[in-house]
Structures are given as C-alpha cells and as structure tokens.
Amino acid sequence: MSARMTTTAYAQGVRNALICGIGVLAFWLSIAGVISLVSDRPIRDSFGTAFAILWGFIVVWFVAAWIYGRQTGGRVILDCGPHPTRNLFLINAVIFLFLGVTGSLAGTSAASMDPGIAGPSFGISFALYWVIMATGRLQMRETGIWQYWSLLRWSRIDTYSWANDCTLLLKTKGALSSLGRGALPVPPEHKEAVEKLLQEHCPIRRPT
Numbered sequence: 001m002s003a004r005m006t007t008t009a010y011a012q013g014v015r016n017a018l019i020c021g022i023g024v025l026a027f028w029l030s031i032a033g034v035i036s037l038v039s040d041r042p043i044r045d046s047f048g049t050a051f052a053i054l055w056g057f058i059v060v061w062f063v064a065a066w067i068y069g070r071q072t073g074g075r076v077i078l079d080c081g082p083h084p085t086r087n088l089f090l091i092n093a094v095i096f097l098f099l100g101v102t103g104s105l106a107g108t109s110a111a112s113m114d115p116g117i118a119g120p121s122f123g124i125s126f127a128l129y130w131v132i133m134a135t136g137r138l139q140m141r142e143t144g145i146w147q148y149w150s151l152l153r154w155s156r157i158d159t160y161s162w163a164n165d166c167t168l169l170l171k172t173k174g175a176l177s178s179l180g181r182g183a184l185p186v187p188p189e190h191k192e193a194v195e196k197l198l199q200e201h202c203p204i205r206r207p208t
Contacts, residue, residue: 006183008185029050063128079137138184147182156174158172168183168194
C-alpha cells in the first residue's frame, strides 16, 4: 500500500518550500544585481538572464544529485512505495511539457519573450523535474534513505522521531539543518521495519 499524504508531512513541506523559496529569491536577486553592475544595465533588465543562470544551475545540481544517489544508494532493503502526490506531479509534468513544446513551436525566443522565464527550455526542463519527482519511491537502502529523488545517507541523520500520523521526522547534520527538516509519510504496515532499520543505523532516537 502506498503512503498517504499526512497533515504533518504537508505542513512541514510547506515550511520547507517557503524557506527554499526565500533562498532562491535571494540568489536570483543577487545574480541579477551582479549582472546589472557588470553590464551597466538597470537591474530589471537582468532578471531574465539571472533566472536562466539560476535555473540552469538548479537543474544540473538536481539531476547530478539524483544520478549520484541512484548509483551510490546500494541495494534496496525496503520499498515503501511512490510519493503520495505522484499523480499531481505527473499532471505538472504534462502541463509544463505542453507549454515548453508549444512555446518552441510558436517560435518563442529572446526577441518575443524573456527566454529565462518563458522559453521552451524552461518548460521542458521543468517537465523533466516533475517526471523524476513523480517516478520516485521511498526506499530504505544499504547506504541511506532514498527520499523519492535524493539519497539521505545514514551518517547524515542527526535525530529522528515519529508523528502520530505515521510521519517520519528527520533532522540532518550540518550548518543549514536548523532551517528545515525532513517529513516522510510512511505506510503504517512498514513503520516497524523502518524503525528497525533506523535503530540499526541511527541508534540514538530523540525528538526532532
């Protein structure tokens, strides 16, 4: 049985998204500011180029992390199923693929629209992002937890706990760990097996 989206996971996901959104916005404005200073153009004219640079970096980092995690995760010990909102992810993939392709067919270019925000490359790459998200699965692997599209190594887990709705709450080690934490909805029938694996690899269990 697939995990259902829990209230705890949804609330934590919203908080994490807000934190990431603020961080991305700060980087976007910073890149635009640098471009504006170097090119001696108004900062508003640099937003599109800055977005294209930032988005390109995000896509390369995301795909590289996905490939690296897939290759180094090791054998699957326990498969807990797909993401609870995979159907929504698939719908997003179709929408952005359609927008990307039709934008390309319509001749969208730097001359007609901002290529950093509305170009076909953005739509197609964003569709790829949603496809990877939709096909991801929650898995306990030899070297860590495969969190649908990224690998969290056992050694990076600082503390963990369980919410009442069977959501696994994870706090990782590192300077940025205080900004957010993981919240993974686990199917109830797999909770005992997941807990056993956590005790083997993360023997200290404290509230996160």
